[in-house]
Amino acid sequence: MDLLLAGQSPPILGVGLIGSGSAQAAQVISNDQLSQRVDTNDEWIRTRTGIGRRRVSTPGQSLVDLAAEAGRSALTMAGRSPQDLDLILLATSTPDDLFGSAPRVQAELGATNAVAFDLTAACSGFLFAVVTAAQYLRTGAMRRALVIGADQLSRFVDWDDRRSCVLFGDGAGAVLLETTHQDGLLGFQLQSDGSRGAVLNLPAVDISAPLVDGAEHRAGGYRPIEMNGQEVYKFAVREVPAVLQSLLKRCDVSPDQLDWLLLHQANQRILDAVADRLSLPRTKVLSNLSSYGNTSAATIPLMLDEAVRDGRIRSGDLLASSGFGAGLSWGAALLRWQGPA
Numbered sequence: 001m002d003l004l005l006a007g008q009s010p011p012i013l014g015v016g017l018i019g020s021g022s023a024q025a026a027q028v029i030s031n032d033q034l035s036q037r038v039d040t041n042d043e044w045i046r047t048r049t050g051i052g053r054r055r056v057s058t059p060g061q062s063l064v065d066l067a068a069e070a071g072r073s074a075l076t077m078a079g080r081s082p083q084d085l086d087l088i089l090l091a092t093s094t095p096d097d098l099f100g101s102a103p104r105v106q107a108e109l110g111a112t113n114a115v116a117f118d119l120t121a122a123c124s125g126f127l128f129a130v131v132t133a134a135q136y137l138r139t140g141a142m143r144r145a146l147v148i149g150a151d152q153l154s155r156f157v158d159w160d161d162r163r164s165c166v167l168f169g170d171g172a173g174a175v176l177l178e179t180t181h182q183d184g185l186l187g188f189q190l191q192s193d194g195s196r197g198a199v200l201n202l203p204a205v206d207i208s209a210p211l212v213d214g215a216e217h218r219a220g221g222y223r224p225i226e227m228n229g230q231e232v233y234k235f236a237v238r239e240v241p242a243v244l245q246s247l248l249k250r251c252d253v254s255p256d257q258l259d260w261l262l263l264h265q266a267n268q269r270i271l272d273a274v275a276d277r278l279s280l281p282r283t284k285v286l287s288n289l290s291s292y293g294n295t296s297a298a299t300i301p302l303m304l305d306e307a308v309r310d311g312r313i314r315s316g317d318l319l320a321s322s323g324f325g326a327g328l329s330w331g332a333a334l335l336r337w338q339g340p341a
């Protein structure tokens with residue numbers, strides 16, 4: 001999918017980002033606690049990743065619980081009611097139900113006028129979902145969309161694999177989009193490359209089971225996350241600056257015009273490398289990795305919500321955002337935060 005610039009055909013209506021929300025998993029697990037389980041230590045994890053702790057859901061806390069709480073809080077900030085929603089898009093790779101968890105979120109919220117469905121693009125999912133929702137709004141087909149990024153990778157992490165388990169956590173974040181005169185999605189560029197996808201997977205089990213005489217079926221279930229950390233790292237530090245630079249150029253925006261860089265929170269070293277490549281001061285790079293680790297589709301809206309609520313991001317601020325991860329998938333969007341009226 002290629003770039004769409006505001007002001008070029010076919011945008012009809014602007015898309016405003018008018019509210020944000022987030023929800024956190026109940027348990028805090030520190031690096032020191034993880035070292036009880038695998039051969040690691042706080043210093044290694046902090047130095048290599050910037051992560052100090054992560055949040056992990058309790059067995060009683062569902063993905064739908066997290067997603068609904070984040071969505072509710074975005075609605076409250078925006079001053080809109082659940083019945084005002086036309087669309088709920090849930091970006092997740094870890095639904096409670098493989099048939100889709102968005103309709104359960106819709107029911108929890110009481111958003112009786114909204115159609116709701118899941119979208120899966122791993123850690124790029126939230127950005128892909130914002131762009132997808134915006135298309136419904138631009139055409140006038142819908143007026144308001146709640147975009148939620150929520151993941152519980154703790155269910156699929158191999159907690160005995162120190163190379164990956166230290167990176168991930170659970171969480172949810174949400175943004176409310178509404179048609180407005182001032183456009184908040186100034187451009188985007190989304191990319192996929194399945195030929196390189198083997199470096200990061202949450203694969204289905206590959207087991208045959210007997211069905212009837214002479215026939216077998218493929219058994220259900222998934223294996224834990226499999227990751228080649230160094231290859232994923234190289235992918236991120238090559239592709240993320242490239243997609244951001246391409247987007248900014250096509251939007252005729254220079255990096256120094258940005259108020260914030262809002263990247264998928266995977267590793268502090270990746271955030272720093274991208275900022276350096278764009279010649280952006282580290283003070284403009286939003287990071288909450290130390291508290292949450294990588295919460296997959298939730299990182300970008302979780303970070304956005306935190307910075308909106310503590311006053312760092314203000315109405316009118318210009319943000320360059322980039323998501324990247326399994327697929328491989330990656331992308332960037334140029335956003336202007338509007339906030340509630």
Ligand code: COA
Nearest residue numbers: 040041044048123162163166229230232233266267324325
């Ligand atoms: N604690 C202590 N030691 C660890 C460790 C841990 N948690 N994980 C790995 N090590 C060890 C390795 O076994 C290796 O030891 P060896 O040299 O004796 O074999 C050593 O540390 C270096 O491992 P390496 O894999 O080269 O480290 P790295 O500098 O590449 O850092 C990652 C590993 C995973 C932190 C890094 O590659 C990374 O962040 N990649 C991107 C992953 C990511 O973001 N995934 C999600 C994308 S959406």
